[in-house]
Amino acid sequence: MKILVTCKRVLDPYVKARVKADGTGVNLDNVKMAMNPFDEIAVEEAIRLRETGKAEEIIAVSIGAAKCEETLRTALAMGADRAVHVVTDDDIEPLGVAKVLKHLVDAEQPGLVIMGKQAIDGDSNQAGQMLSALLGWAQGTNVSKVELNGETANITREIDGGLERLTLKMPCVLTSDLRLNEPRYASLPNIMKAKKKPLDKKPLEELGVDTAPRQTLVSVSEPPPRAAGVKVASVAELVDKLKNEAQVI
Amino acid sequence: MSILIIAEHDNAEIKGATLNTLTAANKMGDAVDVLVAGAGCGAAAEAAAALPGVRSVKVADSAEYANQLAENVAPLIVQMAGDYSHIVAPATTNGKNLMPRVAAMLDVMAISDISDVVDADTFERPIYAGNVLSVIKSNDATKVVTVRTTKFEAAATTGGSATIDAISGAGDTGLATFEGQDLTQSDRPELTSAKIIVSGGRGMQNGDNFKMLDEIAGKLNAAVGASRAAVDAGFVPNDYQVGQTGKVVAPDLYIAVGISGAIQHLAGMKDSKTIVAINNDEEAPIFQVADYGLVMDLFEAVPQLSAELDKL
Ligand SMILES: Cc1cc2nc3c(=O)[nH]c(=O)nc-3n(C[C@H](O)[C@H](O)[C@H](O)COP(=O)(O)OP(=O)(O)OC[C@H]3O[C@@H](n4cnc5c(N)ncnc54)[C@H](O)[C@@H]3O)c2cc1C
Numbered sequence: 380m381k382i383l384v385t386c387k388r389v390l391d392p393y394v395k396a397r398v399k400a401d402g403t404g405v406n407l408d409n410v411k412m413a414m415n416p417f418d419e420i421a422v423e424e425a426i427r428l429r430e431t432g433k434a435e436e437i438i439a440v441s442i443g444a445a446k447c448e449e450t451l452r453t454a455l456a457m458g459a460d461r462a463v464h465v466v467t468d469d470d471i472e473p474l475g476v477a478k479v480l481k482h483l484v485d486a487e488q489p490g491l492v493i494m495g496k497q498a499i500d501g502d503s504n505q506a507g508q509m510l511s512a513l514l515g516w517a518q519g520t521n522v523s524k525v526e527l528n529g530e531t532a533n534i535t536r537e538i539d540g541g542l543e544r545l546t547l548k549m550p551c552v553l554t555s556d557l558r559l560n561e562p563r564y565a566s567l568p569n570i571m572k573a574k575k576k577p578l579d580k581k582p583l584e585e586l587g588v589d590t591a592p593r594q595t596l597v598s599v600s601e602p603p604p605r606a607a608g609v610k611v612a613s614v615a616e617l618v619d620k621l622k623n624e625a626q627v628i
Numbered sequence: 629m630s631i632l633i634i635a636e637h638d639n640a641e642i643k644g645a646t647l648n649t650l651t652a653a654n655k656m657g658d659a660v661d662v663l664v665a666g667a668g669c670g671a672a673a674e675a676a677a678a679l680p681g682v683r684s685v686k687v688a689d690s691a692e693y694a695n696q697l698a699e700n701v702a703p704l705i706v707q708m709a710g711d712y713s714h715i716v717a718p719a720t721t722n723g724k725n726l727m728p729r730v731a732a733m734l735d736v737m738a739i740s741d742i743s744d745v746v747d748a749d750t751f752e753r754p755i756y757a758g759n760v761l762s763v764i765k766s767n768d769a770t771k772v773v774t775v776r777t778t779k780f781e782a783a784a785t786t787g788g789s790a791t792i793d794a795i796s797g798a799g800d801t802g803l804a805t806f807e808g809q810d811l812t813q814s815d816r817p818e819l820t821s822a823k824i825i826v827s828g829g830r831g832m833q834n835g836d837n838f839k840m841l842d843e844i845a846g847k848l849n850a851a852v853g854a855s856r857a858a859v860d861a862g863f864v865p866n867d868y869q870v871g872q873t874g875k876v877v878a879p880d881l882y883i884a885v886g887i888s889g890a891i892q893h894l895a896g897m898k899d900s901k902t903i904v905a906i907n908n909d910e911e912a913p914i915f916q917v918a919d920y921g922l923v924m925d926l927f928e929a930v931p932q933l934s935a936e937l938d939k940l
């Protein structure tokens with residue numbers, strides 16, 4: 380079985396996003412970028428499934444500008460077998476991403492797609508559900524545990540009240556939550572090896588997929604910062620302030 | 629403009645998140661219907677019909693909706709979509725699971741986690757862990773929207789008298805089977821609707837020490853939350869996580885104990901009215917958003933706080 384995993388290049392999660400001075404978007408020039416953390420978890424899960432004999436080949440996919448190649452090299456260094464880079468300078472909305480992925484799934488025929496639950500830049504949490512809808516497959520979102528049994532996948536997902544267990548028909552789309560696994564670091568020898576692994580570049584225009592945006596960005600802004608607070612010297616002072624000043628207890 | 633709200637319910641009751649969603653929907657247009665898809669969900673449908681301003685409750689009461697699997701509910705909504713300009717659900721794990729599936733089937737983009745309605749086509753939504761607010765205009769014929777519940781007041785639960793119309797189901801796709809749920813048992817209020825939240829982080833050191841927070845929460849009628857680090861370490865269950873990729877909360881009072889204040893945690897709580905931070909590192913970033921900061925060892929501060937609360 381082949382597994383397709385998706386890797387979005389995003390602003391590093393520990394860097395604070397800043398709006399560009401002209402207000403047209405978020406500043407991504409000369410800032411640290413990284414693989415979307417949920418996608419690292421997705422790659423890790425795919426590798427573990429291959430290591431336990433549940434899969435033979437892992438294909439990593441990224442859609443975006445030239446620098447996505449770095450992100451894909453990271454996935455290859457972690458252990459993916461080959462990569463597909465769909466090259467575009469445009470920001471593709473989750474629906475467009477799902478359509479591009481559908482196109483690749485039709486071509487590659489994987490038995491499983493693993494994605495992140497959410498890209499931490501747009502915070503949409505959509506592409507996985509959309510892809511499974513377009514394919515007419517089952518979806519396991521926010522998964523924290525995956526067990527493959529041939530025709531089915533037994534998954535545990537994180538929900539608002541706790542955990543939910545489902546059996547999904549294969550093939551299916553899964554999206555990772557934080558507790559699924561702890562992604563490995565790529566070792567230096569593997570980083571070197573990854574440079575030689577196949578990485579196929581496909582210009583987006585050549586796929587014939589409609590990724591035209593459905594939304595127009597009207598504005599971006601930074602929310603006003605909270606007014607500075609005060610330090611209190613003791614618990615008694617804290618309780619007094621909460622009762623008499625903030626009046627919240 | 630006709631709007632369909634997808635009710636969050638457990639067959640017996642309508643969940644609070646639906647009430648905030650109703651307020652958001654009222655800003656998009658004025659003909660609001662509610663879909664209750666479930667099994668044995670008559671009581672939930674009755675409750676939905678009592679919501680003020682609802683025109684009609686559509687009830688799909690059928691076995692395939694018992695656990696509200698997205699694979700089964702999405703085709704039902706798609707069948708109904710032609711009658712509506714907006715399809716709206718709360719941005720709960722249910723809503724987030726379901727609505728993008730609906731959107732893709734309708735060939736429209738979904739609009740996730742809106743924090744404001746500018747007009748019927750235009751919405752504000754936080755991106756980048758809430759460090760950026762974006763305003764977007766949707767050019768799709770049908771708007772498929774999820775609502776950040778903390779940004780909209782809860783509607784009243786009585787005063788309405790909607791009609792209740794039974795609709796037939798769309799069948800079981802057979803793609804997914806529900807096996808069970810392990811729900812966290814608690815007599816505390818729900819995290820997303822509690823007026824006061826006491827949250828613990830890695831500084832709590834272990835799950836046992838969370839009992840100290842439970843004790844305080846009991847005295848304040850508060851919910852208990854946590855940082856990702858505390859959940860990952862197994863101190864508390866996953867549904868305690870507050871943050872960018874956990875729950876978003878905005879109580880009157882949020883008390884962060886042994887939490888450093890990472891971007892991802894702040895994303896989930898910085899709209900709280902009053903924030904208290906208890907941390908022994910005076911440089912901890914949580915102090916930048918705290919109205920009241922107490923630089924102190926939590927193992928000293930928390931028992932003292934418990935004692936002080938007894939004096940009130
Ligand atoms: C993709 C992604 C998503 C994430 N999503 C979330 C999310 O939704 N929610 C979330 O919370 N995090 C999230 N995180 C993690 C986040 O980046 C931080 O790692 C996490 O919030 C840290 O938790 P913490 O503050 O409990 O731990 P730490 O950062 O380790 O802080 C512990 C704090 O406790 C204090 N402390 C220790 N001992 C004591 C004591 N005895 N008395 C008083 N204070 C003490 C320390 O001074 C320190 O400030 C996410 C990260 C990523 C990459």
Ligand SMILES: Nc1ncnc2c1ncn2[C@@H]1O[C@H](COP(=O)(O)O)[C@@H](O)[C@H]1O
Pocket residue numbers: 385386387388415417418440441442443471473476493494495496497498499501502503504505506507
């Ligand atoms: N441009 C992209 N390239 C590759 N994968 C993507 C891209 N955009 C989104 N994804 C995948 O879809 C998941 C959910 O993204 P989103 O719906 O944008 O929050 C991410 O975690 C990725 O796995």
